[in-house]
Amino acid sequence: LIVSKPERKMVKGSGFHMDLLLLVSMGGLSAIFGIPWLSAATVRSVSHANALTVMSKGPKPEIEKVLEQRVSGVVVALLVGLSILMEPILKMIPITALFGIFLYMGITSLSGIQLWDRMLLLLIPKKYHPNEPYATK
Template sequence: EKFSCLPYIQLEFVIARPLPGLAILGAFGLAIPLSMLFFMEQNISSAMVNCPANKLRKGSAYHLDLLTVALMNGVMSCFGLPWVHGALPALAAAPLADLEERIDLGQHVHQSVVRVRETRITGVVSNVLIGLSLLMCPVPLSFIPVPVLDGLFVCMAITALFDNQLFERILLLFTE
C-alpha cells in the first residue's frame, strides 16, 4: 500500500522477505552498535544541556527523549527512510540565558550563566520548523549549491565546539 503526502513523494513499506538469512543476521549485528551509539549520543547531548553550569530548574526527560527517537526510527525503518537522532544545535538556547562576562587578566573573556528562562516551546518549534523544511524539498532547496550547505554545517559544528569542555581541554594541550 502506498502513502502519498505530496504527489512527488511516495512511501512504500520495505519488504524484508527476499533478503537472505545472513543479511538479516548482519543487520542485527549492525543494529546493536548503532543502538549503543544512539543511546550514548542522546545521553551525552542531554548531559551537556543539563550540566549545572546552565542552572536549569526543570527536570530532564532522558527516557522520554530516547523513547521518542526510538519510535520515530522504528517507523522510519519500515519505510526505508534515514534515521534521526535527538541532537539539536544549542544555538537557539543562548538568547534564553542571562550571561555575565568576566575578563581574566585582561585577555580571556568568560561567560557565566546568571539566570535561564526555561521553556520547552523552543524545542517543539525547532522540530516543527525542521519538519516544515521537507516542504522545500524539490523546488527551493535544489537552487542552493551543496558546498554552501556543507559550509553552513561546518560553521555550525565549529561554533558549537567552543562551548564544549572536552574541546577546550584538548585545545589547552596545544595552546599551553
C-alpha cells in the same frame, strides 16, 4: 547531556528519560515501517541552548540563566519537517553556502564542550591551564 550540564544552571528537568524512550520507540517504529531512523542533532541542540542562554555583563561573562521552554524546539523541528515541501526554493541555495552555515554553527557550538576544552589543553602549557578539576589533576 551536553545541553543540560550543571554550568547552565537549569531549573527544570531535562526530560532525559522521556526523550530516550521516545527516541527508542520512534527508532523501532521506523525500522518496522522501513523509514529512515532518527539521527542526533547535536549542533542544532547546542546552538539552540546557546541562543536561550542569558549571560551576565562584565569583563568575564558567566551564565545567569537559561530560558527554559520547548516551544522554539518544536517550531524548529516542524520547520525542518516542512523543508521537504520547500525543495524548489532550497535548490536555489548554493551547497557551499549551506556547508558554510553548518561549519559556522559547528565551530561556534564547540565552546563549553568539555571534550573540546580537554583537547585544547594538549596544546597549551600546563601553567596556563584553567582551575578546573579535569585540568588540575
